Amino acid sequence: MPKTDKPLNNLLVSCLSNQKSPTSLRNFLLDLLTPTELNMFEKRLAAAKMLVAGLSYREIKEKLQIQNNTISSVSYRLATSRTGELKKTVKNLKFEASQNHRSTKIKGPKKVGVPAKKHLPFSFGEIQ
Numbered sequence: 001m002p003k004t005d006k007p008l009n010n011l012l013v014s015c016l017s018n019q020k021s022p023t024s025l026r027n028f029l030l031d032l033l034t035p036t037e038l039n040m041f042e043k044r045l046a047a048a049k050m051l052v053a054g055l056s057y058r059e060i061k062e063k064l065q066i067q068n069n070t071i072s073s074v075s076y077r078l079a080t081s082r083t084g085e086l087k088k089t090v091k092n093l094k095f096e097a098s099q100n101h102r103s104t105k106i107k108g109p110k111k112v113g114v115p116a117k118k119h120l121p122f123s124f125g126e127i128q
Contacts, residue, residue, distance in 0.1 A: 015028065044070065046064055047066065048078060048090040050063070051078060052078065057072075
């Protein structure tokens with residue numbers, strides 16, 4: 001496993017935590033990531049939520065249209081977490097997909113909404 005570069009890690013955490021609103025965080029992510037990177041980030045987060053909720057790899061693969069190795073990677077990260085923050089965070093998230101599927105909202109202690117270029121083919125309400 002690659003060693004984390006502490007100054008770069010601190011830079012990332014600082015940039016994310018300095019965003020003052022859900023809108024500024026969304027805009028920061030849209031500026032930083034390509035549509036594909038953002039979509040995969042969203043799908044990994046959704047996969048973590050689904051794994052914690054007890055869905056099978058097959059169900060997750062069908063709903064998110066991702067490969068088993070991606071699901072396995074997320075499952076491994078949940079199981080080997082150094083802090084438990086990922087599991088705790090996704091366990092408390094509530095997902096909603098808008099009726100027209102133009103955006104996906106993630107509700108938690110801090111609300112963050114990120115519009116998706118590719119729309120997930122289901123409602124996150126189905127996995128709560």
